[in-house]
Amino acid sequence: MSEELSDQGSLLEARQIGRQTTAGQWLIRNVSLAVHPGDRIAIVGPTGSGKTLFLRSLAILDDIQEGELRFHGNPLKDKELPEFRSQVVYLQQRPVLIEGTVEDNLKLALGFQVNQHKPHDIKALISLLNTFDRPESFLQRQSSALSGGEGQIVALLRALILSPQILLLDEPTSGLDPGTTKQFEAIILKWLSTSDKIPAFVWITHDHSQAERVARQIMTFPAGTILPVQKSH
Incomplete structure (x- = not known):
């Protein structure tokens, strides 16, 4: 497992995280990671090695039984969770969309009070849609008519609208x-x-x-080791 990491300059830090079953079996233990501005970290490992458990822990979606999470160097308080979740956005493998149009789904994230100050830039959305070879009319498609891959595109755009500091991505391109x-x-x-x-x-x-x-860095599960990517030239 990784040694305890310094929180100096980090956006998000997991210190010796542990998750266990109700029966007391450890699923992951002593896993540490510090995420700094500009970091590009991939997590790889076999199915069942604890990758998603760890990512969900970083997103504070599940309780941890051991260790500590820090945001900007400080432990998180319950009252700070809405702001945390507007800055640290988790994109799961199978996106959850509401009934309505693509645009309705994109506006959903901005409806929460903590996000209402963030701009709804329709021109920026159209630019991103064009990058995916989707026309402006795609915004008016019903979510029920989207393929799994199109749903994942919508989920990504919905995340980027929030201008997060960190994206936590759980196999987002699998579909x-x-x-x-x-x-x-x-x-x-x-x-x-x-x-x-x-x-x-x-x-x-x-x-x-x-x-x-x-x-730029790859973290390997279940060992929890992290090494720089050796780019070929």
């Missing part, structure tokens, strides 16, 4: 064809390079070649 997968990757990398927040991501993938394309 996409190779061409759309490359477009999805390009959008994430463009978001990293153009945002004024210097954001970061932690991206679970079963595809080692994808991890090497998108990440």
Whole structure:
């Protein structure tokens, strides 16, 4: 497992995280990770090794039984969770969409009080849709008529509208064809390079070649070790 990491300059830090079953069996234990501005971290490992459990812990979606999470160097208080979730956005493998149009789903995230100050930039949305080879009329498609891959695109756009500091991505391209997968990757990398927040991501993938394309560091489960990506030239 990784040694305890310094929180100096980190956006989000997990210190010696442990998750166990109700019977007391450890699912993951002593896993540490610090996410800094601009970090591009991929998590790889076999099915059942604890990747998603760890990512959900980072998103504070499940309780942890051991260890500590810190945001900007400080332990999180319950009253700070809404602001945390507007800045640390979890994108799950199978997106959950509401009934209505694509645009209704995109506006949903901005309806929460903590996000109401964030702009709804329709021109920016159209630009992103064009990157996915989707016309402006795509905004008026009913969510029930979308394919799984199209639903994942909508979920990504809904996340990016929030201008998060960190994206937590749980195999987000598993339902996409190779061409759309490359477009999805390009959008994430463009978001990293153009945002004024210097954001970061932690991206679970079963595809080692994808991890090497998108990440600068790769964390391997179940060991929890993290190493820099050796880019070929």
